[in-house]
Amino acid sequence: MAGGRGALRVPERWTDYIPLGCRMPGTRFIAFKVPLKKSFDQNLLPEERFSPRDLIRKVEERKEELGLIIDLTYTTRYYGREDLPPTLRYTKIVTMGHKIPNKKTISMFRYMVKKFLTRNKDNDKLIGVHCTHGLNRTGYLVCRYLIDVEGMEPNAAIELFNKSRGHPIERINYIRDLQKRALKNSCEPKNSGSDVFREKGSAPAKPQKQLVKHHPSQAPLAVPRSPSSTKEQRPDPRAQGQPQELGHGHRALGQRQQEHLEQRHLEQKKLERRQQKKLKQLEQNHLERHHQEQRQQKKQNHQEQRQKKKLKHLEQNHLEQRQQKKLKHLEQNHQEQRQLEEQHHKKMKHQEQRQLEEQHHLEQRQQKKLKYQEQNHEEQRQQKKVKYLEQNHLEQRQLEEQNHLEQRQQKKLKHLEQNHLEPNHQEQRQKKMKHLEQNHLEQRQLEEQHHLEQREQKKLKHLEQNHQEQRQQKKLKHQEQRQQKKLKHQEQRQLEEQHPVEQRQPCSSAPRNCWLPQELSPARKRRRRKHELKEQEMS
Numbered sequence: 262m263a264g265g266r267g268a269l270r271v272p273e274r275w276t277d278y279i280p281l282g283c284r285m286p287g288t289r290f291i292a293f294k295v296p297l298k299k300s301f302d303q304n305l306l307p308e309e310r311f312s313p314r315d316l317i318r319k320v321e322e323r324k325e326e327l328g329l330i331i332d333l334t335y336t337t338r339y340y341g342r343e344d345l346p347p348t349l350r351y352t353k354i355v356t357m358g359h360k361i362p363n364k365k366t367i368s369m370f371r372y373m374v375k376k377f378l379t380r381n382k383d384n385d386k387l388i389g390v391h392c393t394h395g396l397n398r399t400g401y402l403v404c405r406y407l408i409d410v411e412g413m414e415p416n417a418a419i420e421l422f423n424k425s426r427g428h429p430i431e432r433i434n435y436i437r438d439l440q441k442r443a444l445k446n447s448c449e450p451k452n453s454g455s456d457v458f459r460e461k462g463s464a465p466a467k468p469q470k471q472l473v474k475h476h477p478s479q480a481p482l483a484v485p486r487s488p489s490s491t492k493e494q495r496p497d498p499r500a501q502g503q504p505q506e507l508g509h510g511h512r513a514l515g516q517r518q519q520e521h522l523e524q525r526h527l528e529q530k531k532l533e534r535r536q537q538k539k540l541k542q543l544e545q546n547h548l549e550r551h552h553q554e555q556r557q558q559k560k561q562n563h564q565e566q567r568q569k570k571k572l573k574h575l576e577q578n579h580l581e582q583r584q585q586k587k588l589k590h591l592e593q594n595h596q597e598q599r600q601l602e603e604q605h606h607k608k609m610k611h612q613e614q615r616q617l618e619e620q621h622h623l624e625q626r627q628q629k630k631l632k633y634q635e636q637n638h639e640e641q642r643q644q645k646k647v648k649y650l651e652q653n654h655l656e657q658r659q660l661e662e663q664n665h666l667e668q669r670q671q672k673k674l675k676h677l678e679q680n681h682l683e684p685n686h687q688e689q690r691q692k693k694m695k696h697l698e699q700n701h702l703e704q705r706q707l708e709e710q711h712h713l714e715q716r717e718q719k720k721l722k723h724l725e726q727n728h729q730e731q732r733q734q735k736k737l738k739h740q741e742q743r744q745q746k747k748l749k750h751q752e753q754r755q756l757e758e759q760h761p762v763e764q765r766q767p768c769s770s771a772p773r774n775c776w777l778p779q780e781l782s783p784a785r786k787r788r789r790r791k792h793e794l795k796e797q798e799m800s
Contacts, residue, residue: 268338269301269303269304270304271297271301271304271305272295272339272393272394274394275294275295275297275393275394276305278294278394278395278396278428279294279426279427279428280293280294280296280311280315280316280319281319281320282395282425282426282427283424283425283426283427284325284387284425285403285421285422285425286421286425288407288411289378289385289386289387289388290387290388290390290403290425291320291325291327291387291388291425292389292390292395292396292399292400292403292422292425292426293316293389293395294391294392294393294395295332295334295339295340295391295392295393295394295395296311296312296313296315296316296339296340296344296391297310297312297339297340298312298313298339298340298344301339313340313344313345314344316389317345317346317349320387320389325385325387326384326385326386326387327349327386327387327389328349328350328377328381328384328386328387328388329349329350329351329352329373329377329386329387329388329389330345330349330350330351330352330389330390330391331352331353331370331373331374331388331389331390331391332352332353332391333354333355333356333391333392333398333399333402334355334356334391334392334393335355335356335357335358337353337554337558350377352373353547353551354369354370354373354547355547355550356392356402358392358393358397358398359397359432361434361435361438362398362402365543366402367402367405368536368539368540369540369543369547370405370406371406371409372540374388374406375410390402390403394428395426396426396428396429396431397430397431397432397435399426400419400422400423400426400430400435401430401432401435401438403418403422404418404419404422404439405439407421408442408443409442414443415439415440415442415443416440418439419436419439627649631645631646644661721795724791728788
């Protein structure tokens with residue numbers, strides 16, 4: 262997921278490092294990698310995201326509070342001052358990567374740290390320092406401050422930073438330059454009072470050894486007095502002259518040293534003023550750069566807004582054009598549909614007219630036929646008319662025809678009986694009637710057998726389903742009984758283990774593991790018989 266293009270591109274190897282380190286013991290420094298604003302989240306997984314809000318939340322979870330953030334990155338695209346709360350101080354010291362920071366950046370870093378420490382003496386707020394990965398530039402400036410200001414050894418400062426950050430400093434040129442600080446600090450005089458960033462109101466550095474001032478009223482140091490001595494010692498004129506000359510030379514040396522110290526103090530004040538002026542100029546330059554960057558950002562935002570407006574306007578025009586084309590296309594389709602509907606309507610009218618004409622012609626033909634049939638068969642003509650007119654009652658017509666046929670047959674039979682049919686013909690008729698009755702009885706028997714078979718099959722299916730349900734219930738009961746027996750057996754074993762019996766009586770019953778043949782129950786025999794009958798029927 263890490264990647265992207267342009268301003269939203271995630272820094273290289275940014276996801277390989279821990280977001281936040283621990284507080285360096287004995288200091289207020291805490292190092293972390295650069296937090297990324299919300300617009301970078303589209304190129305990161307949820308577990309890889311680290312925003313300014315996440316930074317503040319994680320610090321608060323440790324029951325600590327950030328008071329200052331020093332940003333050492335060489336760009337402003339990762340996040341801005343507006344992404345941080347207003348109560349949190351934020352300063353940006355633009356620092357190039359891969360190169361050792363120059364004197365201006367080091368002095369600016371010292372000045373900002375000391376200024377924050379003087380203002381926050383009463384609280385325990387932290388100073389958060391970060392570059393892109395929170396390792397090389399951050400580690401160099403923090404260790405340089407601990408070496409130059411706090412007097413820590415370089416290797417100890419580097420180890421302290423590496424443990425607190427969770428990752429070691431990677432650039433070898435930074436580590437070598439920090440290790441050289443030990444040699445330079447050993448060559449410089451201790452407590453020389455050359456610290457440029459001394460707090461306002463603090464007294465100048467005093468030398469380690471001060472010469473003793475001798476007052477003219479005091480006795481010379483070369484001639485000690487011994488009140489306990491009983492003998493009076495006469496001072497030699499040569500001895501009296503020597504201490505006077507020594508005391509005079511000693512006074513001259515003390516005055517020269519005082520003048521020299523005053524000159525050095527004045528020079529130090531001048532240097533402090535010059536450096537304060539330089540720092541003010543640096544701050545002004547930094548502010549001007551920050552204002553220029555803000556102006557450029559505003560211009561870029563304004564240009565982006567104008568481009569967005571243009572794009573929106575173009576999109577609106579494009580949408581309007583598309584809508585107009587759609588409307589034209591819809592109108593054309595509507596006109597075509599109307600034309601097609603008109604053509605279809607004309608065709609339908611023409612078809613209806615043709616159908617009406619055909620119907621009229623058919624009716625005429627039918628009328629002619631009916632007239633011709635009426636002439637030949639008056640009775641049949643009336644019946645056909647009734648049947649033809651009653652098209653919605655076909656069933657009634659068939660019933661009437663059947664009744665008519667039956668009546669004719671009856672008439673014929675009566676007529677035959679009246680004319681004294683021959684005896685052979687009557688016997689044949691009786692045989693036919695018997696044969697029909699037998700066929701009818703056989704059909705009824707077959708139907709009854711088929712019905713009985715279906716009923717038996719249904720009963721067998723029902724019995725099988727009941728049998729399966731009973732078997733499942735018995736299985737469940739058998740499993741429950743086995744579980745209960747197991748539980749009882751385990752309880753008995755536990756009781757036997759807790760209270761062992763000295764002499765166990767032999768068990769009279771047969772062992773559990775032995776198998777004995779058992780006779781089948783009558784219900785089981787019935788089931789087997791039914792099963793055999795079903796197999797026979799199926800075969």
